[in-house]
Amino acid sequence: MPRFTTSLAALSLVASPIALAAQDTDAEDPYIWLEEIQGERALAQVDEWNAATEEVLTVQPEYPIAKAWAKQILDDDRQIAMPSAIYGDMVANLWRDADNPRGIWRIATLDSYRSGAPEWRTLIDVDALGREEGESWVWHGANCLAPEYRRCLISLSPGGTDADVLREFDMATGEFVSDGFTLPAAKSSVAWFDDDTLFVGTDEGEGSMTESGYPRLVRLWDRGTDFSSARQIAEGEVTDVSIGGLSVLDGETRWRFVRRGPSFWTNQISLVRDDGSTVPLPLPEDADFETVLDGYVIAKLNSAFETGSTTEQPGTLVAWSLDRVMDGETAEPFVVFRPTESQAVEQVATSENKLWVKVLDDVSGKLIELTPTASPNATGWTQRAMDLPANSTIQIAETSGKGDTAYVTVESMLTPPTLYEVPSQGPALAIASEPAQFDASKFTVEQKFATSKDGTKVPYYLARPKGATGPLPTLIHAYGGFRNAQTPKYLTAEPYRSGPLSLFWLEEGNAYVLAGIRGGGEYGPRWHEEALREKRQNSFDDFHAVADDLVANRLAEPGRIAASGRSNGGVLVGAVANQRPDLYGAIISGSPLIDMRRYNQLLAGASWMAEYGNPDVPADWAYMREWSPYQNMREGADAPAAFYYLSTLDDRVHPGHARKAAAKHEAFGQTFYYHEYKEGGHSVGADHEEDAKRAALLLAYLNREIGRGAE
Known part of the structure; x- marks a missing residue:
């Protein structure tokens, strides 16, 4: 296996293992120079790592085949015109x-x-x-x-x-x-106010942006005038995440709002009158503003909320009359939809007269149509479950502004996406389907549940070659944060930003797992809350539980399991690799967060402190220090071989995270692979050529580290 330890730049600054093990302060970190995004020295190091990775992986026999196949799949002109x-x-x-x-x-x-x-x-x-x-x-x-x-x-x-x-x-x-x-x-926030006026929040220079790097001011900008004359109507604090305006057309009425975000998980929303003055909405600060229909603003609760004599639970959809708010009256909310214990509301959209709600039920998608009654606050909203294929991932692609039709995609790991036209009356009609890209009869997919350290049941999907027995090299992908649920997509488009990697992995006789660990939205707000801030270890324990469950059932074996995650998933895979090097033989870390001591000082990092904690607050750093990937890296030959992929132009998650982790691996003499694209932003690939190349590199890497080539 390759040991990328030839970098002169890194060797000149290799610190002792004792010094590297600390790094709780900037002064203890010898690799801060790698945070200079376009720094000549930093980019030279990136070029060296990129070249070393490509030199090893592009000569593997599967690489050219996988790259060509991935490009063919991604460019297939038989795709659905969504x-x-x-x-x-x-x-x-x-x-x-x-x-x-x-x-x-x-x-x-x-x-x-x-x-x-x-x-x-x-x-x-x-x-x-x-x-x-x-x-x-x-x-x-x-x-x-x-x-x-x-x-x-x-x-x-x-x-x-x-x-x-x-x-x-x-x-x-x-x-x-x-x-x-x-x-x-x-990083502007712009929306229509009317035909000749915009809501605008943008970078106006000093004082106009928050510490998170987003707009702090909202202005109304009239057509034909210089922006310097735009009238300010709202402002946030420099410590906020952001502020911005938005408008929603509801029938013939245009409702306008300003949304201020003091933290990632809180919002203060106000109605905006025609003259630009504002009226606060009575939504709880931690509720999600969803949409407007029939004069009602609809929000999803993320904590228990008193509505008259009833306490509504997190995940419930509730509504307030906007006319009453505008008139200055006390507006009491009423319930629109209550999910069951196994359900989570994941998407809400409106057509002319209907509310469309996509729910997860044990991570399986369902579509529900809701219709306001003549007196919805008294009798509730009627609901109808739409007849779509079961045990699938459903996504609302779009709804019609006139008439009441939803366009939704339905897919599973083995079934390619089909686009359905779902009318308010009559059956759903399949109007387009993607072609099968592989022989699905060769594989099996089943949903299983692992038991986490605290007894929580954690859902995961397991795909394996049909008829396979005994343990197989296994790739586990998860996210575990920001209420984002992981639902099974067709194997050519699983969540790597790398196209069909999971398909290629299965085609070579291996196993693939998609895990719905806590921190995501698989079971609504509670699932997220149970891994928030000081409870983050629960998401790592859930991931370990899935891997241990596979081992206990002789479906996988220690050392031949790869952990995969992107963005927030970089915290996840970095932590689990440090905690259980006995269990994982490889980690795929895309556009990752890794150094949690400095993340809030890097690009948009300050906006996520409500998710992770503030490392500048000693009490927060005390628990973050226990799992921050960068601070917990240690020397030793048992460290899983890591593959970092990212973009120089990522202005959301700083490329310094992955760069500094690579430098540490190098100092410790550990196996690692690294690939930093110069374009692509947080999504990494700017086009299909780059996505195909990444899928092929990752396949070659997995084969070398835990697959057939590692035997």
């Missing part, structure tokens, strides 16, 4: 294929789309625009003003960063508006 938005009687789509790696934004009539033969009209060719302007544009979306949908705010990212350039676009002419609204690259 609706990114429905604009009246038109549907929009961003199409990416081999000829259009950055994408084409296009529209077609809804009637032609439903027929299966959409007549597309190209609006923006992102690749051509980038060539014309000499920029590496990555599409970050369009916000088109209802109900005419003529004017749109287009977000383009240079290289895939979270910072976007904003431009106004005219749907009718198919061109950018020459004298329209524009903003330079920044």
